[in-house]
Structure formats: structure tokens, C-alpha cells
Amino acid sequence: MAAIYSLFIINKSGGLIFYKEYGSAGRMDTNDSLRLASLWHSMHAISQQLSPTNGCSGIELLQADTFDLHCFQSLTGTNPSQIYHLCLRDVHVLIYAIFLM
Numbered sequence: 001m002a003a004i005y006s007l008f009i010i011n012k013s014g015g016l017i018f019y020k021e022y023g024s025a026g027r028m029d030t031n032d033s034l035r036l037a038s039l040w041h042s043m044h045a046i047s048q049q050l051s052p053t054n055g056c057s058g059i060e061l062l063q064a065d066t067f068d069l070h071c072f073q074s075l076t077g078t079n080p081s082q083i084y085h086l087c088l089r090d091v092h093v094l095i096y097a098i099f100l101m
Contacts, residue, residue, distance in 0.1 A: 005067060008033070014041035044071060 006028075009018040016037035021027060028036070048058040062069040 008037050008040070010037050010041050014038050014045075040069070040071070044073075 004022050006019065006021045008016065011017050014037070016034050019033045019037070044058040048056055051058075057073050058071070060071050060073075062071075
């Protein structure tokens with residue numbers, strides 16, 4: 001079954017602007033969600049700087065055994081990210097649609 005587990009929106013400074021969990025699997029407390037957002041922002045920023053190619057946008061996808069974490073870097077610097085079940089296809093389209101709202 002395809003499911004979105006959570007949605008994070010991170011500002012360009014790494015602060016968590018918005019966080020929403022969908023479903024009851026693996027609930028995080030507020031501090032854990034802030035830590036995860038900060039860590040993801042840091043990894044994203046470092047990967048942009050360490051990339052050997054010019055114009056790299058950083059980490060766009062983190063795949064694990066039970067979930068994928070997609071990232072969309074907007075022009076304003078906000079960083080909407082979603083953690084979702086592996087069966088969900090074309091999630092980048094969904095992230096972009098959420099950003100346009």
C-alpha cells in the first residue's frame with residue numbers, strides 16, 4: 001500500500017517551518033522532528049558543496065529498505081521533503097504540487 005508518512009518544510013537556514021505526520025506508524029516527538037529536519041538540511045547543503053559537478057542541487061532522494069525520502073529544492077530556498085512508502089511512484093510531482101499551494 002502506498003502511503004505518505006510525513007511532510008517536512010525546511011527554510012533556507014535549516015529551520016523546520018512545517019511538519020505533518022500522516023498515519024500512526026512511528027510517531028516522532030517535536031524535538032526528534034526538529035533534529036531530523038536540521039540533519040537533512042545539513043546533509044543537503046554539504047552534498048551541494050562537495051559535488052564534483054557544477055550546479056548540483058544536492059541530495060534529492062534517500063532510499064532505505066522501508067521508505068524513501070524525497071527532496072525538492074525551491075527557488076526561494078525552502079525545502080519541502082516527504083517520507084513515503086516505497087510503492088508510491090512519481091512523488092516528486094506531488095512535492096512540487098504541494099509547494100505551488
